[in-house]
Amino acid sequence: MSKTTQIKPAIQDLYRQLLAGLELTPRWGQKQMIAKITNHLLAIRQDTDGSRLGENPACIIEAGTGTGKTLAYMVACLPVATALDKKLVISTATIALQEQIMSKDLPAIQQHSTMPFDFKLAKGRGRYLCVSRLDSALANDKSVDPSMALFEDELALKLDGDQQALYSDMIRALGSGSWDGDRDAWPDPIAQDHWQPVTTDHRGCTNRRCSHFNECPFFKARAGLEQADCIVTNHDLVLADLQLGGGAILPAPEETIYVFDEGHHLADKTLHQFTSKAGVRQLHRWYGQLRTGIKRFVKDWQGGGHGAQLSLQVQEHLQGLENEIVNLEQLLDQDAFQAQDSYQQVASYRFPHGVVPDALKAQATSLGLLTQRLSRDLDGLYELVDQVVKGEQQGLPSDQAELYMSVFGGWANSSMQHGYLWQYYAHSDAAGEAPAARWIQHWQTPERMDIELAASPILANKLLQQNLWQRCYACVLTSATLLAVGSFDQLLMHTGLPTQSTMLALASPFDYSASQLIVPPEAVEPGPEERFVEALLKALPKQLDKNEASLVLFTSRRVMQQVFDGLPSHWQDLILQQGDSSKQRLLLQHKQRVDDGEGSILFGLASFAEGIDLPGNYLTHVIITRLPFTVPDRPVPAALAEWIEHRGGNAFSEISVPEASVRLVQSTGRLLRKETDQGRITILDKRLISKRYGKQLLQALPPYEQVLH
Numbered sequence: 147m148s149k150t151t152q153i154k155p156a157i158q159d160l161y162r163q164l165l166a167g168l169e170l171t172p173r174w175g176q177k178q179m180i181a182k183i184t185n186h187l188l189a190i191r192q193d194t195d196g197s198r199l200g201e202n203p204a205c206i207i208e209a210g211t212g213t214g215k216t217l218a219y220m221v222a223c224l225p226v227a228t229a230l231d232k233k234l235v236i237s238t239a240t241i242a243l244q245e246q247i248m249s250k251d252l253p254a255i256q257q258h259s260t261m262p263f264d265f266k267l268a269k270g271r272g273r274y275l276c277v278s279r280l281d282s283a284l285a286n287d288k289s290v291d292p293s294m295a296l297f298e299d300e301l302a303l304k305l306d307g308d309q310q311a312l313y314s315d316m317i318r319a320l321g322s323g324s325w326d327g328d329r330d331a332w333p334d335p336i337a338q339d340h341w342q343p344v345t346t347d348h349r350g351c352t353n354r355r356c357s358h359f360n361e362c363p364f365f366k367a368r369a370g371l372e373q374a375d376c377i378v379t380n381h382d383l384v385l386a387d388l389q390l391g392g393g394a395i396l397p398a399p400e401e402t403i404y405v406f407d408e409g410h411h412l413a414d415k416t417l418h419q420f421t422s423k424a425g426v427r428q429l430h431r432w433y434g435q436l437r438t439g440i441k442r443f444v445k446d447w448q449g450g451g452h453g454a455q456l457s458l459q460v461q462e463h464l465q466g467l468e469n470e471i472v473n474l475e476q477l478l479d480q481d482a483f484q485a486q487d488s489y490q491q492v493a494s495y496r497f498p499h500g501v502v503p504d505a506l507k508a509q510a511t512s513l514g515l516l517t518q519r520l521s522r523d524l525d526g527l528y529e530l531v532d533q534v535v536k537g538e539q540q541g542l543p544s545d546q547a548e549l550y551m552s553v554f555g556g557w558a559n560s561s562m563q564h565g566y567l568w569q570y571y572a573h574s575d576a577a578g579e580a581p582a583a584r585w586i587q588h589w590q591t592p593e594r595m596d597i598e599l600a601a602s603p604i605l606a607n608k609l610l611q612q613n614l615w616q617r618c619y620a621c622v623l624t625s626a627t628l629l630a631v632g633s634f635d636q637l638l639m640h641t642g643l644p645t646q647s648t649m650l651a652l653a654s655p656f657d658y659s660a661s662q663l664i665v666p667p668e669a670v671e672p673g674p675e676e677r678f679v680e681a682l683l684k685a686l687p688k689q690l691d692k693n694e695a696s697l698v699l700f701t702s703r704r705v706m707q708q709v710f711d712g713l714p715s716h717w718q719d720l721i722l723q724q725g726d727s728s729k730q731r732l733l734l735q736h737k738q739r740v741d742d743g744e745g746s747i748l749f750g751l752a753s754f755a756e757g758i759d760l761p762g763n764y765l766t767h768v769i770i771t772r773l774p775f776t777v778p779d780r781p782v783p784a785a786l787a788e789w790i791e792h793r794g795g796n797a798f799s800e801i802s803v804p805e806a807s808v809r810l811v812q813s814t815g816r817l818l819r820k821e822t823d824q825g826r827i828t829i830l831d832k833r834l835i836s837k838r839y840g841k842q843l844l845q846a847l848p849p850y851e852q853v854l855h
Contacts, residue, residue, distance in 0.1 A: 156225040160259050167258025175652040176214040183222035186648040187620055198619045204647040208628040210654025215624055216251050219405050232619055233397040234376040237384050239408035247378050265376035270383045274364040275327035276346040283343050284313055309340055327363020349555035352548050355535040385419040388613040399617040409623035413640035416606035422567035423600035426475045433464050449541020456526045463520040470513050478597050496781045500581035514568030524558040570601035580605045583785035604786040607642025627811050630804030631842050656818050662826040663850035669832040672772050683712045689828050693745045696767040699755050699813055706749055723749040740764050755813040766825035768817045773831045774809035775802050803839045807846045
């Protein structure tokens with residue numbers, strides 16, 4: 147019996163079992179999605195080793211809200227992965243979806259089917275407590291001379307009252323078993339400056355050689371990961387694994403079928419992962435910390451020879467780097483590099499077309515060579531103390547060697563990251579390729595102004611092609627919003643997915659015609675901010691109902707605040723504004739008001755335009771104050787627009803309109819979350835009907851009843 151005839155009946159049986167067990171009605175779109183993914187996966191040819199042959203790994207499916215896409219891709223992928231002896235990695239962009247899959251969807255499949263499989267959650271080390279660092283933080287806090295600690299910025303500072311209480315609570319919760327060390331499982335949000343000192347990364351972790359290994363939250367969570375048939379994770383961890391070469395954290399790409407749910411975030415996540423930045427003053431301080439730590443190591447080290455030589459070389463590299471950083475600071479003080487733009491109230495200068503002057507390129511080359519040597523010798527020190535921990539080398543007590551191993555690993559990793567930045571500035575972009583964005587930002591620190599250099603790719607296509615698409619066995623990319631103005635072209639350009647990829651767009655089964663999309667007479671074409679705010683203050687009260695659950699979306703925090711401040715107090719009393727409390731708390735307050743029979747109005751920005759689930763009476767009116775165009779004031783979008791224009795294209799039509807289309811679909815999508823939902827969407831931006839591109843945006847929206855004035 148062929149592979150196809152074996153697997154397809156298994157998928158059909160699994161689907162029937164789940165429909166019966168979960169008491170679900172089969173959906174046309176869901177069945178289409180299962181069939182499309184199954185046929186795509188089974189069409190992939192293999193060599194004798196089971197590796198993929200051919201250049202078409204990807205199945206791209208836009209599945210409208212209510213399709214049941216999560217169940218669809220699991221039903222299709224689990225039997226195929228099992229039959230082909232591949233791992234299934236399901237990756238999401240948000241913790242909320244990750245938790246839904248882990249706590250609801252996969253357990254339901256296990257419960258209501260006869261298919262044997264197991265699954266595990268994979269998060270990065272940075273989401274888990276490092277018991278060793280927590281222990282060090284509390285121990286150093288008791289020291290009368292905290293400056294003796296190796297990490298001046300993290301472990302040596304005297305803990306404030308909140309930190310001390312938090313860390314003490316963590317110790318008790320771990321000891322009692324009421325907390326597993328997962329940051330996301332702590333009952334309250336943990337501030338980043340409180341969390342950072344008590345977590346670590348792969349280079350700062352001493353693994354099995356740590357005296358706290360048996361109680362390590364990260365390794366407890368990872369137990370059984372290699373044996374799991376299905377691994378649930380997030381885009382960031384997939385990309386971090388690929389940056390390490392693939393197979394370091396997750397299964398090797400060649401042995402993996404990936405499902406990227408919320409796949410429209412993948413390109414942006416990739417750019418963020420491969421962005422490099424560092425401040426001049428920040429580097430000065432870091433080099434000083436290294437110098438202090440190395441001097442202390444020299445005093446502690448009793449093994450002579452190689453350790454002493456490496457320490458001397460590190461100090462020489464640091465001296466060279468400190469000299470070069472002074473030269474860099476003097477170079478960047480020149481008028482040519484003074485800020486020309488402002489993004490988020492931070493003055494910045496972007497190098498046109500990503501081209502940096504020869505003097506800066508030469509400076510980056512010198513810094514890159516020294517940084518490379520520093521990384522090499524820090525790696526050498528890491529390996530040396532690793533030998534001490536293993537008992538293969540003398541020179542330090544075991545517990546002290548563990549600490550140095552963690553510190554040297556962290557330093558080597560930071561040095562490697564700095565090296566990526568200098569590579570961006572030392573090397574020119576290949577002819578014909580999209581240039582990197584390179585820019586300088588001026589940050590006000592408590593001590594003085596810091597000058598930060600930064601660089602990033604402007605497209606994720608090559609990175610994803612080289613690291614993922616060319617290597618993975620197969621992948622499914624899905625979301626409710628992958629089309630942009632009715633086409634997958636935008637997605638293909640940003641992700642580098644092959645044009646011959648299997649593609650399918652499934653409409654939502656919801657009855658959109660029962661809800662209205664309204665452009666009222668009060669709608670305006672946004673102009674100067676002051677006039678726009680005045681127009682919104684006149685228009686909003688006419689659209690709001692004090693007894694209704696509404697969501698008002700803004701594209702600017704400043705405009706949102708000005709509108710709130712300008713509204714009468716009886717409206718302000720009904721408004722829950724993003725930023726006044728956590729997103730989760732605001733939504734709970736909103737729901738409680740509705741449950742109590744009261745009206746409630748949410749004011750939110752972009753993060754409220756996606757991922758908020760307020761079904762039924764919790765949301766019956768969405769108001770969009772302005773079409774969600776990205777203003778290319780951020781360095782990366784600005785550099786992308788510049789490159790497109792330079793090549794003879796039109797950045798507005800090729801980038802801005804498609805991106806606005808996706809965001810508008812996401813924003814309007816907050817209204818209908820289940821089949822019985824109804825309501826209305828009001829758009830206060832007249833450009834939707836007055837501009838030619840407005841008609842494109844309208845055509846890309848679901849078929850609401852349109853009321854256009």
